[in-house]
Amino acid sequence: MDQTLFGIVGRDRVVRSSDLLAGLRELAAADRDRQRGHGRTGSLGESTLAGELTLPGESTLPGESTLPGESTLPGGSTLSGKSTLPDKPPLPDLDGLDIFDACRHLAEQGATALLLRSARHQHLLPLLIDEVGIPVIGWRTVLPASMDNAAPAWHAMGSADSVNPMDLDRRLADYALKMAGRAARQAFRLGVVGGVGPAATVDFLSKVVRSTQAARDQDHIKVLLEQNPQIPDRTACLLNGGADPSVALYATCRRLERQGASAIAIPCNTAHAFVPRIASRLGIPVIDMIAETLDHIVHQQGSAVRIGLLATTGTVNSGVYASAAAQRGLTLLTPSAAAQAEVMEAIYGPQGIKAGHTTGLCKDALRVAMDELVEQGARVVILGCTELPLVFREAAIDVQGWRVALVDPTDVLARRCVALARA
Known part of the structure; x- marks a missing residue:
């Protein structure tokens, strides 16, 4: 029957x-x-x-x-x-x-x-x-x-x-x-794991809007956002054995999946150290911001270019960028321990970006690390913490006589999300 x-x-x-x-x-x-x-x-x-x-x-x-x-x-x-x-x-x-x-x-x-x-x-x-x-x-x-x-x-x-x-x-x-029994074709919905950090999430969403060719509101893509600043700090977990953010990240992704997300974007570089464990448990893809960023550099600059990385110590030590760069035959340069400490102060310090500052001491500290990377031969620098594009909004800057390209992973991610929605 x-x-x-x-x-x-x-x-x-x-x-x-x-x-x-x-x-x-x-x-x-x-x-x-x-x-x-x-x-x-x-x-x-x-x-x-x-x-x-x-x-x-x-x-x-x-x-x-x-x-x-x-x-x-x-x-x-x-x-x-x-x-x-x-x-x-x-x-x-x-x-x-x-x-x-x-x-x-x-x-x-x-x-x-x-x-x-x-x-x-x-x-x-x-x-x-x-x-x-x-x-x-x-x-x-x-x-x-x-x-x-x-x-x-x-x-x-x-x-x-x-x-x-x-x-x-x-x-x-x-x-x-x-x-009967066939799935209806639904419009693409981008699921965004937000709050990691909050300002970076807002910046990412503005890039999604700017990356969309639209003549009216209805031409933009659908976005499902969970702004969850209570996700434990990713860097603290990787460096100091702090609370594991995996469960909170996974739970957020699952909620977005149940709400109908077609794919998930996580505008946080350090969080990608936890993505492989999470992505395998989901029925929808997590867009790999690290891989997309390096593929973008190869497409724009070629594979011979030397790449500098400005990121949290957690991101650097996790090897997410180093591993992806090695798979593509790319040279990845990181700051010295002293310069890396300046980067962390610029992000987490009392005058840092997470405290709401984008000029002054935090920018000066980042320029110190950037100078060092250029001295090592970097001609492209990845702004590998999603707060850094809040400080450097230029596509390229002059460093020690060189015109150095700045690559914003969240901008690359936003463009990829729009391209997927239009596919």
Whole structure:
């Protein structure tokens, strides 16, 4: 026996395939009764398809007429105007929020596809499909786009015959049976693990916006953000045995995945030391900011260029950049212990970036480390802590007579996220 479940928007409970067509027609009949009783059109199950247009072939269903040309659905059940479904009272007028809640309610009951008869709510189909996550089928799904604004005579696909509501309901049912169990194609959603650190997250999101070619708000990509500054400090864990951030990072990623994220971005260099353990447990990819940054440098500068790294000591000691650079045959340079101490003071000190400073002592300390890297031969410097681009916003600066390119991993990550959304 076929146990596939469907949801008809306007009914409280899901139905089996054997009751699908009859359920649609009972909804139409209940709506016609309501319209006659209240003298108006437009409800969840309405069968008037363009304002107050009444299609030919109206019926006095349910249960009072025999329908020619009925189709037999899987499971051996012939669907007619008669149904075993419980009687439903005429439906009240519902708005878009009611429709959305009804779809979610039916999906939670296990519906594999939803059917929306209401003509005046057909414009919601793309949004409902994207938000509910299962196919949502309406008139627009089964009729040609040329019929979107219904003329008095709707024509069948490939036929000159008028389309009557009974035939449209049959098409809805047949199409739903074909789509049952298929995942709906949803818009790309970028999941962002934020708060590591908070200012760097805001900076990253602004880069996502700037990297998007958009003429209107709706051209930008969807972003799911969890701003969680309570994730334990990554550097403290790597250097001093502090609290392990893996669980908090993983839990945040899982929440974003459950909310519908297509991929996850973590705008924190040091956090990528923990990503391999996390990514293998997720069903969606974590975009590797380290790999994307080095690939960007190779593409822009070639593989012979010597690369300097400014980052937290945790990032440096974790080897995430060194390992990725070695895989690509790149030369990676890091500051001396004394210069690295200056970098850490610039990031974590009382006059540091995490304390809200972007000029003065913190910038001077970073320039000391940068001078040393250039003396070692670096002609590209990675700003390998997501706070550093808050200090150096230039694409290149002059250091000891050399024009040195500055690479911002969060900018590279933002561009990659937009490219994935557009793929």
